[in-house]
Amino acid sequence: MACDKISYSQTSWFINTALKGRYELNLPEGDFARSDFYPTDATENIGIYWALPNIQAFHSIVPVSIMEFYPKVGVKRDVSSKPNEDYFALRALLSVKWLFIAENVQEQSPMPGFKLYNNQIGYNVYENENFIPFGFAYDYFITKEDVDNHSTDNRSNLMLRAVSLEDEAINRNNDILTHLPEEMNYYLGEDEYFADAADRRSMSSYEFKTDNRGFTCRIKLDKERLVFFSVPYDKGWSAKVNGKPALIEKANIGFMAVRVPAGDSEIRFDYIAPGLVVGLCGAGAGIAILAVYLFVFYKVTGKRRKKLNSAIAVDMPQEKEYKIIDSETDISQANIMPNKIPQQPTEVIPVDIDEEQKGGE
Known part of the structure; x- marks a missing residue:
């Protein structure tokens, strides 16, 4: 169980809301989506207690790519993730659909684009009207220099408009992506955010499922495109598109993307911890060597034991x-x-x- 650093004054609240809430919460089935909580410093780890993928967590064990991404967009990341409400475009980029605000909190509209869905377990539940499903495509790319030329407050808005790629990835994908025109590097306000979110949603997946090995996505595209997933980049990932191995590009600082052809496609990502296969092979080799050693040892000692017994039998005095x-x-x-x-x-x-x-x- 996740351990929250906050000391709750009411034990009954912790039991009835944090623990039992997981079984009482009722959200519609369908889209796999992340959740968010407000205020960011009042309900840390509630999402973990409720078994909800979320962007607010006090958790020190995260991929290195997360540590690269958050500071780049202006969010402090030490032992917790707590992007505040100023980064509203970040919610769409990270496929956040649900926002939970305690009903006794005065501010109930901290970010644009969230509409009240219902009230559950003492929380008002809001739905993000700019939600983008996991797995969506782009028309444009931007370089790291383009990102650095903007203030941290606007970088997540910019990444919603164009995917950030490293130089080698740009060279591999400039046949299907266009460098974002200079005039489109600006005007990153709320209205533009709504339009960019709608564009990404029009090129998004229609099915996304996870399992204990990775995830599967289905998407239908009008032409070959680079499909982005806000899943932390790690060397342990491998991908297949329509059953064929696909190269994973590091995209938007700390996440992943793959090329997908036109038409209806299935994208499969599998994760194996780096070093696991080598470790298993090493362990297997060690067991094999030990087995050979024990076999030889018992063979040699067995022959010596027989010779020793024979020698003892010859040298023994006659019995009376x-x-x-x-x-x-x-x-x-x-x-x-x-x-x-x-x-x-x-x-x-x-x-x-x-x-x-x-x-x-």
Whole structure:
């Protein structure tokens, strides 16, 4: 369970809202989407308690690419993610659909484009009218220099208009993308935000599903395009488009994108932790070496044990035979009556076999 750093004054609220809320929350099925909470510093990790993908979390274990992205767009990222309400375009870029605001909070309209959906578990639930499903395409690209030329307040707006790519990725994809014209680098207000979100939504996926290995997306495009996913970039990811391996481009500072042909396509991403395969191979090789070693060890020691037993058997002195005789019976007579059962008290006398044979002669 996630541990929230906030000390809740009312235990009943923590039990009834944070813990039980996961089973009482009722959102429509369909789109896989992220959620958001406001105020950003009052309800950390509620989304984790409720099993909701969200952008507000006190969590120190994140991909390195997240640490690259957030500072680039002006959001502080140390041990938590808390983008404030000024970055409204960031919500569309990261596919945020739901906004939760406690009903006792006075400010109920912190960002443009959110419409009241209903009230649940003491929260007003708002739906983002500018929601863009996971997996959407672009017409334009921008360079890192283009991004740096804008203030941090406007960079997420700019990335909603054009995808940011590194130089090598630009060279690989400039046949399907156009460099954003200079005049389109400006005018990044609310109205432009609504228009850019609508453009991205018109080129978005119609199905997105996750599982314990990765995710699958289906999208229908009018022509070949670069499809962006706001999933943190990591070397452990591999992708296939319509069953064929696809190159993953690092896009918008810390996320991923792949080329997808025109028509209806299936995109599949799978994740394997870097080093896992090498580690398993190393472990398997170690087990094999140990098995060979144990086999040879027991073979060699087994042969040595047999030789040692043989040597001990040769060097051992002759055994002495013990016979039961009557105290009044002569030893020489006992030699010819080995099976006689005495009727009187007996005693056991050791007899050397060689001497006994000589006496018999």
